[in-house]
Amino acid sequence: MSPWVLAGLVGAALVGLGLYGLILHPHPLRKLLAFNLIGSGVFLVFGIVARRGAAAGFSFDPIPQAMVITGIVVAFAASALAVALILRLHAESGRVTLDPEAWTKPDDGAAKS
Amino acid sequence: MSHLSSTLLVASLAAPLALLAACFVKNWRPRALALQWLAPAPGLAAGLLGLTAAPASFDLPGLGFTLRLDPPGALLLAAASLLWIVVTAAVWRERAPDERFGLSWLLTMAGSLGVFIAGDLVSFYLVYALVSIPAYGLFAFSDDAEKKRAGAIYMAFAILGEALLLLAFAALAAGEPHGSSRIADMMAALPASPWRDAILALIVAGFGMKMGLIPFNGWMPLNYAAAPIPAAAVLSGAGVKAGVIGLIRFLPLGVPLQGWGEALAALGFLTAIYGVLLGLTQQNPKTILAYSSISQMGVIAAALGMALGAGDISASGDVAFYAANHLLVKAALFLTIGALAMRGAPLGGWTLALAATLALSLAGLPFTGGALAKLASKAQFVSGWAASLATLSSIGTALLMTHFVARLDAPPPDAARECPSALVRFWPAVALGAILLPWLFFPAFGYVSKALEIAKIWEGLWPVLLGVGLALGLRRLGWTAPRVPAGDSIVLFEGAFTRLLALGPGFETLDARLRQWPAAGVSLLLIVLALLAAGVLG
Amino acid sequence: MIPLVDLFSLCAIGAGVFFFFAGTVGLLRFPDSLTRLHALAKADNLGLGLVALGLLPRADSALAAFKLIVIWALVLLSGASTAQLIGRALRRGRK
Amino acid sequence: MSVLPFLDVALALLVVGLAVWTIAARDLFASVVGYVAYGLLLALVWVRLYAPDVALTEAAVGSGVTGVLLITAGKRLGAARAGEAGPSPGLALKLFAGALALLVAGALVAIILILPDPAPSLAPQAAAAADGPGAGLGNPITAVLISYRSFDTMLEKVVLILAVLGVWSVGADKAWGAAPAPLGRRNPYGATVFLAQMLAPVGAVIGVHIFWVGADAPGGAFQGGALLAAMWMIAMMARITEPPRVDARWLRLALVAGPAVFLIAGLAGPLMAGSFFAFPHAFAKPIILFIEAFMLLSIAVALPALVAGPPNGRSE
């Protein structure tokens, strides 16, 4: 089994695990971790694409690798924004739930007619 | 098309729209609203000019709109313009209503005149929406629960009708092979359209809602009872005719469609009889007039149905004349309620006589406009059963109108207040005008002399006499009709609607469930997998 | 005959790996956190040091050799500091 | 028979194992720690994929700075009661979602296994362009980032500015302009201070070095900037220095320096080389290094700003 296939399997596993966590973990920080897992899984897919594209004296295709670097920075920025929101939400309300019902004010309720 | 008439045609639509534009400037608004009685003047002129001219179209450069004037449209345009001028002038002469009412009035007027001259699909739909929807503002802004209810029901039917017509029109447009949007071209393509039956069903249902054909008749009595008298006059007179012109324009009258014709005729006669019967159960004169309108629209639908079955394209003129007569008479009858209420009981002898003559004009009383209308419609009701049913509806109308005249001494409480005093003073002129004006228009459609033949007079008279006699007889016998709530079948619609509303909480629950994060996440994966499967397997 | 340099590398790296192994066993088997920390710190410092030492003669250039030493020094520094901090945190937690 | 495949498999198992731990751990903080370890090991996977640049970035940003961010957050939230985020979903839902996730992962595996062979690649074109727009840069990744796909890179810098502003905007109104809360405790431990004093200067030098060699060897502004950022953060944790006020002009200038210089260079392209974001071949390398230098600065400032969080009005 060539290394890129192994990396592909790891990438797919990370995507699957991350999806599971992102969907099911109620805590937003856990969701964020799961998102980062999916992210690194996706980056690995880019990585194997780059590795398979080795040609012309390069042992990798530089374009997908460059995209991964951009992607990692963007993912970090997203994480930072999410963490700031989570912490602020926690500080303001003492809760971090994403359940829409929990944040419905009484006057938001549907018209009972 | 001559320069003059095309200019007038454009002006008939442009005049109300220009006033509307002026309303955007706050300082001009009161003036513009007060002047709106002049807005239908070009329409009146164009209509009179077009009565005898050959049908002609005029394309508005740039916008892709087409205006078209043919004798049926011209007659209705002229009659409607006249009605709007008279009622508008009377309403604003006394005291300017509030701006909300004034704007609704102006919009409805623009639509009401526009439907008679719109020559392409889109502009027809536009003006049709104008005559339907803003009319809500003429009666429904109120704290009164019954008026609110009438408004909501009116709106529901108006919008539903619009939706059905939109689909019909889209199908028409899709079936027109050359990309033309002119109604005439659409109609030429309709008989060969693969969706012909669907389109016809939608057309009949859509315009039927506007005309109050059963089972869509329930909104009309509520609406007219809720509307102040001038509004009821223009809505029942001019407004409803949008449905009539719609059927005239959008039924392929040139090609015989036996099945559709008979179905429409049957629906029309059924409505005609139903309107009379239900009208007899009512006490409020406004409601009685509403049921009379339902009945009369039934007659019109029946006439069009017969024409459709026979492939008789000339019927459009006859039907338009019948409708124009109804336009004038029904409006005058509404004004009569107000005028007589202001005069107060007891009603004098000649007043009553004039009111009765006006009312019986609808039943085809000889020497009234109604006799001419009946003559015009006769051409459609040649076959045995149709002729019998037409006569039956005349008898019924006479019966119903006698009931109406009898109820004139018990007008609804607001009638006197609602009616502009100018109309009270000029009421005799208005009534006489409604009775006699059709005689001026008729030469464009047939021979007046025919109406004066003894046989025809008798033919027109006996059903009226029979109807009146029946009514007086029943009255003498002390028979009272069972009471049916105004709007009859509407109660069923409301019930169905309430049950529909009960689905709302179900949707809310569904939405609340789906908006849970895990549900949304699972949905996302399901969508991805479904798209994948559709691609790979499909 | 293995060159002397290779033998040196082999021995040093072998010893390094042994320390890593021992450290890992300690991490898994020791009863409490402080002792585990102790095992880990030894493994890191000595194990990595020996590995780096073994690799030194094999470096391509003086710069590369220098880098190896720097790496070891940095790990030493951070390892020691981290162990200190964890230990402090543990003691605070016990109180 | 090489030993490498076994190492690869072991590494893969470790990475997946840590990922499972991150997802499955009961405790929030334990999960965060698992993730940080996972990130470090992932960097090794990148090395094995012949992607040293990505490995450096992953280690520095994906694991290092993100780790600090998440650990800080986990620590603050860890004290809170469990279950505050809402109930855990039921078993049926878990099974269903798990099955779907498995399906998606399975589909992905299947697709990866049938990726076309020979693989399409832009490597030949990148090689061909190396002496043209690539400006003779020895590191093709840098050439892609700063030349061929420079537009992506500039936009990504704008994203960083927005993220910083977004993080700041979460703060309280009255705190605006103030500095974020300090990263470390009031009385930092001696070890922390020692570490910062020792490590920060060395790390800074290494960061600049990584940036400098990035033109021809693995490294570059991203990796170097991330290292500098890490050093600054260590210094802040030791309270040797404090997070700057968010209204400090120098901070703002440093944050936008990278994208601003990039944008100006891009705009000057038509004058220099006939096209936006093109560089004249003769001066391409110095221009690229010039741009990168400012990007280094921006990254070094932006990452700590993102970790430090919104301005904090309260004095500790």
Place this chain on the structure above:
Amino acid sequence: MMPPDPTTPGGALLVLAILLPCAGIILSFVLGGRNAERVALGLTPFGFALACAIAFHVASAGKPIVYALGGLAPPLGIALRADGVSAVMLVAAAVILTAAGFYARAKFATPEGGPESRSALTFWIMLQAIWAALTIIFVGGDLFNLYVALELLTFAAVPLVCIDGRPETLAAALRYLLFALFGSISYLLGVALFYGAYGTLDIPLLAQRVQSTPIVWLAAALMTGGLLAKTALFPLHLWLPPAHANAPAAASAVLSGLVVKGSFFLTLRLWFYVLPALSAAGAANILGALALAAIITGSVLALRQARLKLLIAYSTVAQIGYLFLVFPLATGAHVWSGIGWSAGVMQILAHAFAKAAMFLSAGLLAEALGHDQIARFAGAARALPMTFLTLGLGGLSLMGLPPSGGFSAKWLMLQASVASGQWVWTLPVLAGGLLAAGYVYRILTPALSEGDIMLKAPPKRSREAIALGLALIALALGFAPQGFFDLLEIGRPLAAGTLQ
């Protein structure tokens, strides 16, 4: 070896249109305080002029205008490409963003010499960021570049949602951010697969190369799923109602009118520009079915909201459904596809203007009344005639009554449904119109009824005029001449045999 530079005359405008708001962001951020507002508003005329210039170029050239960045042709380089739809969207975005900016001056003003405020700086910079991101999305020609633009858009939109800092808005923003990230990572995975399969991410190059293989389908499915999450197509709308209903009015207008259109636009790009060669009837029908569900559910929920802004937000959920009807109605190279395509673009525009106008009006209303409880609107129309006129006109377009862009869109959709024999799609179009009439009625009826109302403060006439202006544009779209629809066809891959 190197493909020729595909740059066309006028292509430089595309770069300038993107760099202008980027420069604005940088300047605003550095100068800070009141200058952020000055920069943001000062650049609007230039942005608008650039959008118009691009539209003019596209229209007069009759083909897309292209710019290869760095003079480097794809696949190695990145190309920007503006076709007819891009041009129209650019102009629409410029108008709405400008309107939102001038409207927001009252709320996010920094007094002369006053201290910089958090919300003002955030608002003005994020407004420009949305402009930049949308511009790239409309003219971007590279799928990864578009990913960065999507992220730019999300990063700009999220802080706007929670700009007032209340916990419920923070929760809404967090939910939005996390779900949008879910979407973007899904999109990115699709991008990776496309690159893995074809070694390029340039849209026209991909369009030439793609074949119906499992890789392409998985990539397309993942990207579509991600974009749907960002567009909030039912049932992925969990984040939209609270986010759009709780943001400040100017932000809501931009979020609802434009931001969701960004990811929708990319969905269009994906299916109609990257994958035109694939027979995608199955996927189109799935999207159509979701659209149907969105229209019905969104409208019913709108009908049941007690707060005006929530009502308008749920109306957006429904209207997004309408957007997706373009997939079953315009997929393939049929005679009717052109009608469906025009309908889809018209729906984007009509909804953008009408919804922006309605949110701005709702904001004025909430400020004037101190609440936005529909049940307490009695007499409000008399007190705020212009605001309610705007709401009514916007509602007219949502209901699809003529003359309005909403009507044109529905009219074309119905024609395309009938002509293609897909009568089933007439159901959501008509039912949605009826339900829209219902919720517009629910807003207007209480307001038009009699009642005494106390205004906290009368709204500024100029702000009312901005909202009214947008509503009038939504109306004017109903009069769009044939030339407008011809413009939309420029560059459409399947328009009249452009793809062999």
